[in-house]
Structure formats: structure tokens, C-alpha cells
Amino acid sequence: MERVPTIALIAGISTFLLGFILMGVLPWLGQSKIPMKSVEEIARDIPADFYQLAEDYPEEFRRAYGQPDARSFAKALRLGREVYIAEACWHCHSQFVRPVSNEDLRFGPVSTVEEYTNEMNLPHLFGTRRVGPDLIRESGKRSNDWHAAHFYEPRFVAPYSVMPSYRWFFDAQDRPNERGLAIIAYVQWLGSWRRTVPETIYNAEAIQKGEQP
């Protein structure tokens, strides 16, 4: 029948392509001038927390990553992102701050497109649900030790928390293993490029005036 190919072509392929071009390709072209950063390029800017991590857990760090430098940071970022995906962290934590609902006061500066144009966002980890808070401005808000305790048993530091505990991020001595160090490094990297002081609500006036703390 000649009508089957017609339906398949018009309804099936054409409408799909129309939607894909308008909603996918055009935004893609719009950001095509933003250079795509590789993990190695990102890892050149090492946040202080990564050096601190090497001091907090010296033996574990040396065994897994050697010295805290751009190479080991790139390795930790890659593994941390893998762990973040494998454990589906992104199903309960988002990674973008919206310009509404006082989110800039709670979390920090509103997200912009160039922050996400990099290899760490292949695929993006925007998320669609917040059981826990947004994480894109998490860098530096809490210490490495806080994160270690929190991954080991969230209720040690946040009694109300419904987050699962992640004992497999720790070795037999309950110190973070390779995966544990990686996920801490990853979380402490999120937003390190636009670091704000912790609990930005206390800094609301400065943010509203547009000053970067």
C-alpha cells in the first residue's frame, strides 16, 4: 500500500526531524562557538580541596593517585564522574542553578551554558529531581572530612538525611579507597570554577548587587 510509506515518511521521519532540528540542532549550533574542554584541560585548575585530600588521606591517596597534580586530578575526576553515574547520584541531586525560586541565594550563581561545554558533561548530569540539594556549587562548601563521613553514613553529619550509605567507597580501615577519594574530588570540583563562600544566603546582598564573593 502506498499510504504506509507516506505515513512513515511524513508522520514518522519528517516530524521527528523537525523537532530534532528545532529543539536539538539549533541550540547545538548556538553553542558551537564555545570551545569544548577536555578533562585534561579542566584538570589544570586544581582546587585546593584536592591538595587537601592528599594530606587528609596520604597513604590512600598515594596508593591510588600518587602525587596531587593535573594528571592524577584528571584521573580522579574521570573515576569520580563514573561513580556518580553508576550510583545514580544524579537521580536525587541536580546540577544546575535556576534563576528562579531564590535558588541563587540558596546555592550560588545561576548556571550558564559555557560551564557545561566540556567532556565532564558527556552526557550532561543536569538531573530532574532534588531529594538532596543541587551540587553544581558544592565545591568548598564543606570539608573533605565532612564528605567522607557523609558518604560513609550520611546520618552522622545530617541526621535527617535519607541518602544511602556508601560503605564500598571505603577500605577495611574505613578510610576512603580509590573510588571514595574520586567521588570526594569530583564533588569538591563541582563549581570550583565559580567558587562562592559557603551558605551564600548570608551573602545575599553582595550577590544581589552582582558582586562575586
Added chain:
Amino acid sequence: MAQADTNRDLVNVGLVRAHLIAGAVAFAGSLFAGLFYAFQFLRAYPFPGVELLSPGRMRMVHTNLAAYGMIANAFIAGMLWAIPRLTRRPILSDRLGWFIFWTWQAILMATGVGLLTGHAQAIEWGETPIFVDPIAIVGLVLVVLNLGAPIVRSQERGLYVSLWYFTAALTWTGLVYFMGNYLPQFWAPGATGAAITGLFIHDLVGLFVTPIGWGLMYYFVPILLKKPIWSHALSLIGFWGLAFFYPLQGVHHFLFSPIPMYAQYGAVVSTVILEIVVTTVIVNFFATIRGSWGAVVSNMPIRWFYTGMICYFTTCLQCAFQVTLTFQQIIHFTDWVVGHAHLVMFGVFGFWIIGFYVELWPRVVGRPWYSRRLLVYHYWLTLLGMSLMFVDLVAAGLLQGYSWRSLQPWSDSIIASVPFWFTRMVTGLMIIAGQLLFFYNMWATARSPVPARVAAPASQTA
């Protein structure tokens, strides 16, 4: 349209039965994965500290089994039943059908194992490990060949609207799957990737689940009511409206994100327009049943179908509001969306699937239902559980959204949500209890002695 029993030999009944069973098994798995995950929100997860059964991984098993286990298997079963009857042509090959069946179950197993061992892909509704994706695409192409062949070979003069929906859905599904699983994974970073995964999330519902679901409704409802659909013209408006407006909507999953605003506005407008299209379809079906409302009482499949349609109208109406930028400020990221998703995937398509299980199961096992009373209990437990879950989650979402906007400490939104999460767990238990009755009823039906004469389907004995 084909009359039921004269075309029985056109349908490979064994294949339909196999897909129905596989769908039910996946359904059960999805229910329990969801229940376990719900316990995590009450700090009472049954397997604490077990890496392979970690709650986050369990969540992905829940959604993937629902979409690719239950819905995909059930829809393949429905199409294996409906397409040969509508076209008077058998599927391309029975052997290919069985090959697809086993391949699809292998894909499901690989997905489940992959998710639990930490090989998920960070694409919502596409967490299927990246190494399973090529096999899934091959599987989809084979499904297209097997089910598309009878449509292409059909000798009927004009194609019935069900076949329009099936043809379009078979074309769309592979394209959508490829776009969503590959582009954001390898080429489209950040905001563009989000736009494309938004399209994927939405196209999966709008271009795979919805058209096949409506196609099956257009097939089963007139047959069971023994009268034609009210308006063929309206059904075509519904079809073309869906085809034009659905593929434009995906970005509405990421409003107020760094995706360009024109795409966000476009997505909002096309979503609101779709509500008009939805209304035409609903009007068509409710005009069809006008004068035969007794069927809702006497005929279990019709009862499920029309309950699902009421849920469909509710969820689409809700969508037309929640998609606006006004609502999004409060309800995005909250349990409101979780309630919406459950009403769509279970309240609409789950109910329709249960409806045609009730219709087809006695036919594929050749025995009447073991217990009609159990079917009724199943209906009320499921409906009550689903309705309460929806109301509970929507309310929880409003509470969370306003708590966040008023800058209360994060802990407040968690503490305030716990009673709602407890209620959600209870409603989940009601749904599970209902389905366990249903699965027992299916099993007992299949085990019961063969009646002397050929079994009449539920729609006629009821």
C-alpha cells in the same frame, strides 16, 4: 475490521502468550524494585550496605523494567495480536518473532545486571548500559521488520487509524532510541545534550508509548463495545496532532536551564497546544461509549481502558499547567513530577496494558478467568493505590517547592516529606497487593482444567 475468531490462525498465539508472561514478570520485578526504593526514603532500606542492591541502582531497575520490560513486552504482545487481525496478514516470520522474544529478554537481563553492577548510562529512561544499546537498536529494527511487514502487505483499502499509529511508532522508536542514547553520550555536551535527552525522555513517552497505546485502544475499544469509533475524522486529527506537536516538546524537562530560551518557550507552547489534540481524542472515545456505559460495569477490559483514559486526561491537563514557567518555578525537581510520571506510566499505560491482559489472557491460555471476583479486587486496589499515590506525591511536591523557595533549611523539606513518603509506600503496597492477586489469578487460570467448549473471553462472560 477483522472479526475476532475467523482470524485466529493469523495470530501466533504462543508468541503473544510468551510476551504477556515476560511483561508480567518484568512488571513484578519493577514493582518490587520501586517498593525497595520507597523504603530508602523512610530510612528503612531492606538491603543496607549491599553494593549490588544499592537504592540508586534499584531506582534505575524500577524505571527500566517498567519501560522496556513491562510496557515494551506488553505492547509487542498487543501488536502481535492486533496487527495480523487488522491487516489479515501474518507477521513476517514466526521464527523471527521468537528470536526477537529471546533477544529482548536477554537485553532486559543484561540491562538489569549492568545497572546493578554499576554500568549505567547517565541518560534518564536510557540508563541501559552503553554496550547493550546497539543490541537494543538491532532488536528494534527486527521488531519493525516483523510487525511492519503485515502492514505493508495489507490489502485493505484504507488503513485503520490503529495502523497509522503503529506505523508511525515503529518508525519513531529506533530514531528516538539512537538520538537519545548516542548524541548526548558522545557528541552533544552540556546544555545541548540536555536538550536532546529532554527530547529523548519525552519522545519515548510521546512517540513510542503513547501512539502504540492509543493504537491498541482504537483496536480494542470498538471491538469490545461492538460499535465503530465515533468519528474517524477526529481520530485522524488526534494522530496528526500528536505527530506534529509531540516531537517539539522535549526541552520542557529542563526549563530555566542554560538551554536557549526560544527552545524553552517553543516547548511550552507546543505542550499546551497538545492539550487541545488530547481533548479531541478523549471526546472521540467518550462519544463512542455514549449509550453503552453499562459496559464499564460489566466488561473489565473496558473498565480498565476508560479508567486509563480518565487518568490520561487528568495527566495531560496537569501537564498543560505544570509546563508553564509559573508552575515550573515551584514544582520542578519535586515529587509533583514523580506523581505525574507515575500517573502517566502506570495510571494510563499500565491500566491499558492490564486491560488488554484481562482480555487476551483467557484467549491465549484457552480458559475462562479463574476468578472474576479477584479481577474486581485487583481493579479497586490498583485504582485506589494509584489515585492516592498521585494525590500524595503532588501534594508533597507543592510542599517541597514552597519550602525551598522560602529558603527554609534543606532538612525541613526532608522532614516534612517523610509522612508523604510513608503514604507513598503504603499506596505502593496497595498496588503491589492488587497485582499479586492478578498474577495469582493469571496462574490459576492457566492451571485450571480446560472447559468443554472453547472459552469465551472475559469481555463476554463478564
